[in-house]
Amino acid sequence: MKNIAILGAGPAGLSSAYELAKISDNFENEYNVVIFEKSSEVGGISKTALNNGYYFDLGGHRFFTKIEDVSNMWNDILKDEFILRPRLSRIYYNKKFFNYPVKVFDAVSKLGLKEDFLIFMSFMKSQMLKRKEISFEDWVSNRFGYRLYSIFFKTYTEKVWATPCDKIQAEWASQRIKGLSIGAIIKRELLGDKNEVIKTLIDEFLYPKYGPGQMYSELAKTLTEKDVKIAYNSYISAITTKENKIVSIVDNNDNEFEIDELISSIPIDDMVRLLNPPNEVLDAITNLKFRSFIIVNLVFDNLVDLKDTWIYIHEPEVKLGRVQIFNNWSPHLVKNSNCSSIGAEFFCSENDELWVLPDNEIIKKAEEEIKKIDLIPDNFKITDAKVVRVPKAYPVYDEGYKNNLNIVIDYLNAFENLQLIGRAGMFKYNNMDHSIYTGFLAARNIAYGKKYDIWGVNQDQEYHEEIKSDKW
Ligand SMILES: Cc1cc2nc3c(=O)[nH]c(=O)nc-3n(C[C@H](O)[C@H](O)[C@H](O)COP(=O)(O)OP(=O)(O)OC[C@H]3O[C@@H](n4cnc5c(N)ncnc54)[C@H](O)[C@@H]3O)c2cc1C
Structure with missing residues (x-):
């Protein structure tokens, strides 16, 4: 029996366990899998939060993939709980709407x-x-x-x-x-879009009735039925290594677990620090920066006359970056369809002046800004509001990041039984599908004896970004 510890119960961590259970003929007797999750819920950034009967994503999450194994898992878990939604996302500038792309x-x-x-x-x-x-x-x-x-x-x-x-x-x-260039856009506008498949994927998208959280809570249920243990409110406080192997981990309750394999989807800097790395690696990890963001769910007592799923705010006089209209993501997300459930998104850094504002002041700011640019009429009243802070949402690809990341990867590669997966876990701008796929590969490496290059996933950025770029 192999002891496998997975850190983080977001899409990547859960999917690793799912894949192990799927490919093993004798899972219960072959593997003892424990997922350590710091929070009290599964889903990570892809969870769906609840605000007094109104569901909202931490930034709306479209389900789109060209990786067949990933869509198979999504369909296996949610079956007919997906709905096909029309997509409209526009740019708002100078109080006018512009097409996006x-x-x-x-x-x-x-x-x-x-x-x-x-x-x-x-x-x-x-x-x-x-x-x-x-x-x-x-x-x-x-x-x-x-x-x-x-x-x-x-x-x-x-x-x-x-x-x-x-x-x-x-x-x-x-x-x-x-x-993307003016020439390419004009050509497309004049001649039409020949690539109907991509066009359709842009105009419509799949979405679980109750948001992405539904997917990952159902996935967690399936895993629990297969004897995978999910330890909530748990994180690792120490790791013991011997030569090039991780031999045991200690959790926040001082329980020690001997392990054969460790898969980590927690932010790469947190993971590496647990290994007490040499100074050069410590410097590199300190220089890998993340951006965070805050979403404020505002429920208004009236229905706003907008069909957009989300809107990019280019007005320079407000800090507001993007606005989600959750009514348009799925009618099942809203308790009362005559009210508007809005997500006001602010990009920030952990501990900056916005991050540390008390919730009531962030809510006030969100309402003021959204009304200042005339997206929501002044007479709409807030009935419910909730703030969620999302740390380490975006890896920052600055000048030095590649060099720093390579130093860290070289150091990590020396550990035979450690694999890093996911978005913050690998410091990669991965969408859900690529995060999930890295989880699958980690499981296959354990089951089949290390063959797959996890760091190579998402090198080919081909898909819908050819036409436009979604700014997640
Ligand atoms: C605003 C926004 C919008 C997005 N929209 C889309 C979209 O439309 N479509 C799409 O495909 N993708 C989208 N993404 C990307 C998607 O959210 C990620 O790819 C996905 O959630 C990454 O999964 P993960 O498991 O790697 O990490 P996470 O989702 O970050 O999960 C990591 C988990 O680890 C836990 N954790 C952290 N530290 C510890 C610790 N020390 N110990 C134990 N557990 C810990 C966390 O609580 C969390 O549950 C979006 C991302 C953002 C930021």
């Missing part, structure tokens, strides 16, 4: 003649005087001109990362918004 004719018709002229001149200049592509700003300006870039890319990107766009790597833009 940006459409040139739509933007030109709404910005006014003077602005159009300035955009045209700036675009011509960018084509004559191409910049060397070092930063995000260079990359986007070369394709759209500086003026259009500053309206549709700069403000929002700087809200998310709190870093000036001329300090963000050009690689970030080329990975996330591959194939």
